[in-house]
Amino acid sequence: MSNDINDFAIATLGSHTALQILKGAKEEGIKAIAICTKETRKPYDSFGVADEIIEIDSFENFFEIEKILMEKNAIVIPHGSFVSYLGPQKIKDNLKAMHYGSKGILIWESDRSMERVWLQDAGLNLPRIYQTPEEIDGPVIIKFHGAKGGFGYFIANSTQEFYERIKKFKDPDDYVIQEYIVGVPMYVHYFQSALTGELEIMSFDKRYESNADSIGRIAAKDQLDAGIQTSYTITGNIPIVVRESMLPMFFKIGEDVVAASKKLEGAPKGLYGPFCLEGIIDPNLNFRVFEISARIVAGTNPYTNGSPYTWLKYNEPMSTGRRVAREIKTAIQSGRLQDILG
Ligand code: AMP
Numbered sequence: 001m002s003n004d005i006n007d008f009a010i011a012t013l014g015s016h017t018a019l020q021i022l023k024g025a026k027e028e029g030i031k032a033i034a035i036c037t038k039e040t041r042k043p044y045d046s047f048g049v050a051d052e053i054i055e056i057d058s059f060e061n062f063f064e065i066e067k068i069l070m071e072k073n074a075i076v077i078p079h080g081s082f083v084s085y086l087g088p089q090k091i092k093d094n095l096k097a098m099h100y101g102s103k104g105i106l107i108w109e110s111d112r113s114m115e116r117v118w119l120q121d122a123g124l125n126l127p128r129i130y131q132t133p134e135e136i137d138g139p140v141i142i143k144f145h146g147a148k149g150g151f152g153y154f155i156a157n158s159t160q161e162f163y164e165r166i167k168k169f170k171d172p173d174d175y176v177i178q179e180y181i182v183g184v185p186m187y188v189h190y191f192q193s194a195l196t197g198e199l200e201i202m203s204f205d206k207r208y209e210s211n212a213d214s215i216g217r218i219a220a221k222d223q224l225d226a227g228i229q230t231s232y233t234i235t236g237n238i239p240i241v242v243r244e245s246m247l248p249m250f251f252k253i254g255e256d257v258v259a260a261s262k263k264l265e266g267a268p269k270g271l272y273g274p275f276c277l278e279g280i281i282d283p284n285l286n287f288r289v290f291e292i293s294a295r296i297v298a299g300t301n302p303y304t305n306g307s308p309y310t311w312l313k314y315n316e317p318m319s320t321g322r323r324v325a326r327e328i329k330t331a332i333q334s335g336r337l338q339d340i341l342g
Contacts, residue, residue, distance in 0.1 A: 002073075005332050009033050009051075010325060011074035011097075013059055014044045015081035017296045017321060020304045022049040024322030028329045033074055035065065059085040069097045075328055075341070077321075078106065078295045100324060101295060102342035104267030109294035112145065112176060122260035124253055124277075124289045127179040133162040139180035142166070151233045155180055178290065183282035186240065187299045190254045191323050194272035194340045195330055199254050201247070202274070202320050203307035204240040205299030209233060239302040249287065253277065257292065269342060273327070274300070274320050296320055 002008075010025035012018050014036035022032040026049065034041070034050035037058060044050050054065055059081065069076065075098040076082075078091065088106040091099070108114045119126055130136055136159045143153050152169070156162040166172045189202040209232045215223060242250070254277065261271035276297040279289035300320040303310070310318040318326075331340045 001335070001337060003333055003335055005030050005329050007073055008328075008332060009069075009072045009074040010077060010328065011035060011069050011072075012077040012079060013062065013082050013085065014040050014050075014053070015059070016079040016298055017301060018079065019043065019047055019049050020301060020319040020321030021077050021079070021296070021324065022321070023047075023304060024319050024325040026051065027317075027322050028325040030325055030329060031072075033069070033072065035059075035062065062086055063094065066095070066097050074098065075100050077101075077324060080293070080295070080298060083110065083295060098337075098341050100328065100340060100342070101273040102267045102269050102271065104342070105261060105264070105271050105294045107266060108261075108264055109292055112143075115292050118260055118264060119257065119289060119292060121263070122253070122256040124257070125286055127181055127280075127288050127290055130177040130179070133159050133166075133177065136162055136177065139182070140177050141180045143176050143178060144169070145174045145176070151231055153230075153232050155230060181280040181282055181288045181290075183280040183288070186242070186279060186281050186287065187237075187297065188250050188254070188277045189274065189297060189300050189320060190276065191274050191320060191327075192254075192258050192272045193327060194269065195327060195334075195336060199251065199258060200313065200323075201250060201254070201309050202323065203300055203303050203309055204242050205237045205302060206240055207232075207234050207299070208236040208238055210235050234298075237299045237301055239307070241308055246281075246285065246287075253287065253289070267342075269339075272340070274324060296324065 009031035011033035012021050014034040018034055022034055025032040031051045033052045034044040035054050035056060036044055041053055044053055056065055077100050083106055088110045091106060092103040108118055130140060139157050141153055141155055154165050156165055185206045187205050191200045191202050212230050212232050258271050271294055274296040276293040277289050278291040279287050281287050304319050306317040327340060331337045
């Protein structure tokens, strides 16, 4: 296989974190290909991040153009929309183009029960899961499987309240009852290098969720009078710099999650590349993790020019998208591409 980056390209679906992935590829001197639909191509044209745009009718039709990508030696970068439109099982079974990152890990992260086994094994502090509504003895959040962007979640404080609120939902079997953690949301963005074995902290964010982030703008009495139901629909991401004394803990849990991933079935290389731990920090500074994303997350989008942390390490603008491209470039040039493909 060639050691020349000019023989390769980086490709991704035009959505989610594609702007920084494509810009990062260009910054590292690798050809950037965006796969868009007619309706979604505008930002990728306007911001000038792609060397080439391939149009498809819908993202689900990705496999129709896979051959073109393979002819161009394109390395596909999975992101949230990519995994959601194609599905982790199809990515694992059908994707023939070069894929950055472990496909097996995408299966683990996409299933709430499987990811819980993994995170528990890593020793993380997870919110309690209630097996039955009868066990509810404090605030809980009810999450529906496949709920896009947290839409439709609800909070209950007792068994009775649970049954009252669940009535509204058509398919009420498909949910999990999780302890509701009172604290502040925190999303930690990591990069695990498969080439050096080093874990890097890239940045932090919190989400800007509708209507959860606006309910506090009206008085409690008005909230009750208006019968407002909390929802967690993601609309954007807000950068955070954490209290510095928490950084050792964030490094440790990141390393523990990577170490535990090496034992996961169907994912021989374990977790590498960008990933994110998502949780709530309670007033005693416990980080209660409710989810992992084992690929680049949209919370890295505020940092197209790098974060305060990547500035410390790199002394040049380093988005997570660019960090991925740099890893790919280093792998190509050192003849280690196989080490980062999954
Ligand atoms: P998720 O779909 O699991 O990423 O959750 C969507 C949003 O719900 C998060 O961004 C949090 O604001 C909130 N949330 C999820 N799980 C919990 C929890 N256990 N305790 C408190 N808030 C939560």
